[in-house]
Amino acid sequence: MKTRVVIIGGVAAGPKITAKLLRIKEFDCTIDLYTEENMISYSACGLPYFVEGLIEDPERLIVRRPEQFEEQGANIHLNKRCIKIMPDEHKILVQDVKNGETQEVEYDKLAITTGARPILPPIMNFHLKNIFTVRKLQDGIDIRNKMREPETKKAVIVGGGYIGIEMLEALYLNNIETHLIEMNEHILPIFDPEISDLIKDEILKMSKGKVEITTGDGVIAFEGSERVQRVITAKGQIIDTDMVIVAVGVTPNTEIAKAAGIELGVSNAIRVNNRMQTNIKDIYAAGDCIENFHLVSKNYAWIPLGSSANKEGRCAAINIAGQYDAFPGVLGSAVTRYDGLTISLTGLNETEAKKFGFDTISSTMTKKDKAGYMPQAENITIKLIADKRSKKILGAQAIGSGDADKRINTVASAIMADQTVDEFLHLDMTYAPPFSTAVDPLLSAALVINNRIYAS
Ligand SMILES: Cc1cc2nc3c(=O)[nH]c(=O)nc-3n(C[C@H](O)[C@H](O)[C@H](O)COP(=O)(O)OP(=O)(O)OC[C@H]3O[C@@H](n4cnc5c(N)ncnc54)[C@H](O)[C@@H]3O)c2cc1C
Structure with missing residues (x-):
């Protein structure tokens, strides 16, 4: 049967x-x-890429x-x-x-x-028109339709996680003046604070005054007659808007x-x-x-x-089906982007690692992602985190205009293989000027951690 x-x-x-x-x-x-x-x-x-218009259908x-x-x-x-x-x-x-x-x-x-499903925070007047969450295909269609109405000039995004940032990119690239409000002190709070702040600075620099980001303040009310016209924050900001995207988590x-x-x-x-x-x-x-x-x-x-x-x-x-397979678990590896800036991480961030009792040591460096003399060379910032006692790699975060995510995938493989920093720094990575530097920035970060472990 x-x-x-x-x-x-x-x-x-x-x-x-x-x-x-x-x-x-x-x-x-x-x-x-x-x-x-x-x-x-x-x-x-x-x-987000559909809303942006990169995918039309x-x-x-x-x-x-x-x-x-x-x-x-x-x-x-x-x-x-x-x-x-x-x-x-x-x-x-x-x-x-x-x-x-x-x-x-x-x-x-x-x-x-x-x-x-999206969390709906207790904000007054959530029922007003033109307030959206992003989860289903229809949400994307509704957001894009509203964004493309000629009278839509301004938007507010509530929440600065991955989805908030991806929607910010979509709106910014469509010339919508957008204000993102994040309740935490830092956007993308799954990154360590100094990396989150770097991401915020880069986003603001790239957006040339079209984007505003407020952190450490929460939205408490929407106002308007029938459709949303203003957003009110706990610290008293009153922001005029034509639409709102709420992306505070799921x-x-x-x-x-x-x-x-x-x-x-x-x-x-x-x-x-x-x-x-x-x-x-x-x-x-x-x-x-x-x-x-x-x-x-x-x-x-x-x-x-x-x-x-x-x-x-x-x-x-x-x-x-009665066969056998086992899923070992996750590292939480993730990647997103903002207008060409790749933002990626794997494993634990340093704050989390400390909470779990690791004796953390980290190294953050900004280097060129390709040979410095190559025209396509771009800065990449990498933070590598390890445990002093076991020398095991715990996580990494990277941002840069180039291939930041490929470095993160390399770290993910190393963590899955349970590698120590000294094993990792001997990794035989590829090199040619258009692709990397002779010592990849990732290995430089590992080298610094290794030296510090042995110096301490
Ligand atoms: C804007 C956005 C961007 C994202 N970007 C990324 C990314 O870049 N990388 C990444 O890894 N992940 C990303 N994600 C997350 C990713 O989309 C989800 O992890 C993925 O969709 C999860 O799939 P799922 O099938 O488990 O659940 P869901 O996608 O939530 O689907 C569950 C389905 O079950 C239906 N359902 C629920 N309850 C019932 C019920 N009682 N009876 C019948 N049907 C029911 C729901 O309506 C829904 O259709 C993104 C998510 C969003 C919203």
């Missing part, structure tokens, strides 16, 4: 599970994916269409929200979002990939999982083992709705990223 696999959620992790299961030919199953949306398998990560963000999956034998149920999981009966309850009708669906194996969609007795961990995300199994038999979870095991801190953390969602989805599918 065929195994009945049911998947809840259809953006990244759900479609990944579907696609992988379809490739495991020896696993005889039916696949039914339920999503509350009217489409599946799109790149939320591409939304929203269809380009769709990775796979329902018909493509259906042709291969999976059943895709659009506009169907799962409202209850009944583990004892191996059933879920699904509601049609259009007509409210409900239906019970039986499963042998269930995968929860319900993802996350929260996992785990209410139905919790109600079914599925164990949650940090930030209310679902706890799974390294095979993506929850505490309840035959129920798996993957993507933004699960917490992650952090490979450096050896603690659980919630780091919702599309890169991890895909790997976790693949792992879940293999285990659902």
Whole structure:
């Protein structure tokens, strides 16, 4: 008899599970994916570049269409929200979002990939028109439509995390005067403060007066008649605006999982083992709705990223099919950009590393990313962090106009290989003048740390 696999959620992790299961030919199953949306398998990560106008047609963000999956034998149920999981009966309850009708669906194996949703902070008058969050394809379409109206001249972004910065880039490149407000003392607070401040300075320098950034102040109210016209901050700023994007973070969609007795961990995300199994038999979870095991801190953390969602989805599918795969965990490696400035990090930042009890030592240096005499040479700033006692590399942050992310990926490999700084500095990296310097800036940073460790 065929195994009945049911998947809840259809953006990244759900479609990944579907696609992988379809490739495991020896696993005889039916696949039914339920999503509350009217489409599946799109790149939320591409939304800022769609808003920017780099990608004109929203269809380009769709990775796979329902018909493509259906042709291969999976059943895709659009506009169907799962409202209850009944583990004892191996059933879920699904509601049609259009007509409210409900239906019970039986499963042998269930995968929860319900993802996350934007946090809506308690700001007065959130209901006013032209206030947006960014998560779904339609959000991107709505934001771009508003941005492109001739009367739209000014915008406010609430929140200076990755998404806030990516939306800032999109608006700035469309000549919208934009004011970003971040409640923390620093934008991109997952970087160490001095790197965050450097990023802020670079953004302001590049934006030539078109962009303003306020840190250490929070938005408390929106004002306007029907549509938003002003933003009021806790410190008394009154900012005129034509539109607002709220990007203050996300929260996992785990209410139905919790109600079914599925164990949650940090930030209310679902706890799974390294095979993506929850505490309840035959129920798996993957993507933004699960917490992650952090490979450096050896603690659980919630780091919702599309890169991890895909790997976790693949792992879940293999285990659902009765084969074996284990997902070791994450480093939180991430990259973004602002108008040509690459901003990237992996592992722990120094502040976090200290909190986890590491005896940190770090080196920050700014060097040319290619031979200085090459016309394309650009500055790159790298911060490398290690533990004095074990000499293990803990993390790195890099910003620069060139290939900052390739250095971060190199550090990610070193951390995964559990390398010490002295092992790392012998890494045989490529060199030719158009690509790097004879001693790559990353290895220079490692050399400085190594010298300091031995000097102390
Ligand atoms: C603007 C933006 C930029 C990003 N950029 C990057 C990037 O550059 N790199 C990166 O790694 N990550 C990035 N991300 C994060 C990335 O998009 C997410 O990590 C990824 O989408 C997670 O996929 P998921 O399938 O786990 O969850 P989601 O994408 O949240 O999808 C979950 C789906 O499940 C549906 N659902 C929820 N509950 C139910 C229910 N009860 N019944 C039926 N359906 C339900 C939801 O409506 C949604 O369709 C970005 C995100 C955004 C918003």
